[in-house]
Amino acid sequence: MSFSQLNDIMLKLTDEVTVQVLNVLLGHREIIDEEIVNILNEGSSPETEENIEQEIKEEPAPRIALKEVRKSLYKLNERSLARYRRVRDRETGYFVYYWSPIWERIRDLIVRRRKSSLKKLRQRLDYEERNLLYVCASGHNPVTFSDAFELGFICTTCGEELSQKENAQTIHFLKEKIQELEKELKTGLDELDGLVELQEKVK
Numbered sequence: 001m002s003f004s005q006l007n008d009i010m011l012k013l014t015d016e017v018t019v020q021v022l023n024v025l026l027g028h029r030e031i032i033d034e035e036i037v038n039i040l041n042e043g044s045s046p047e048t049e050e051n052i053e054q055e056i057k058e059e060p061a062p063r064i065a066l067k068e069v070r071k072s073l074y075k076l077n078e079r080s081l082a083r084y085r086r087v088r089d090r091e092t093g094y095f096v097y098y099w100s101p102i103w104e105r106i107r108d109l110i111v112r113r114r115k116s117s118l119k120k121l122r123q124r125l126d127y128e129e130r131n132l133l134y135v136c137a138s139g140h141n142p143v144t145f146s147d148a149f150e151l152g153f154i155c156t157t158c159g160e161e162l163s164q165k166e167n168a169q170t171i172h173f174l175k176e177k178i179q180e181l182e183k184e185l186k187t188g189l190d191e192l193d194g195l196v197e198l199q200e201k202v203k
């Protein structure tokens with residue numbers, strides 16, 4: 001179980017192992033940290049004879065240690081993205097930690113990050129649309145309308161006439177990017193809703 005946007009965001013905030021751990025958490029209602037280690041290492045264990053042979057020839061895939069997984073779980077806990085329930089094992093007397101993801105917080109994180117990116121893009125678009133720049137044919141330093149007016153629409157470097165700089169392309173790019181992000185935000189939320197439904201089915 002993995003979904004793109006959360007992984008992108010988490011990679012920026014944390015590291016590869018934590019992203020993998022979170023993805024395992026998302027497929028379970030509750031899971032013990034040892035089980036997470038097993039799931040993460042399953043992919044690297046040889047299944048068929050050919051695989052074993054292949055694996056002997058090649059460098060074995062690095063296995064993820066329990067210590068590393070625990071570190072990741074605490075990172076997620078610090079960010080309030082995962083919680084644990086502690087139960088004492090009657091036989092061994094040791095504590096067992098049952099981990100689960102905190103859906104609302106994960107959802108909030110995605111929404112918050114996407115919205116902040118959107119806001120920045122909209123501000124940039126606004127700036128581009130307001131500040132049409134003027135420049136000579138050689139592209140010597142572009143100036144705003146009021147500066148161009150002061151200069152009599154003449155370039156201070158080459159003396160050529162200043163004309164409005166073509167930033168339509170930038171504006172077009174920004175508009176496309178904004179649309180893309182808006183769509184992503186929506187699909188990201190649909191994706192999350194789907195996972196919440198799935199989570200309710202997981203026993």
Ligand SMILES: [Zn+2]
Pocket residue numbers: 136137138139140155156157158159160
């Ligand atoms: Zn010039």
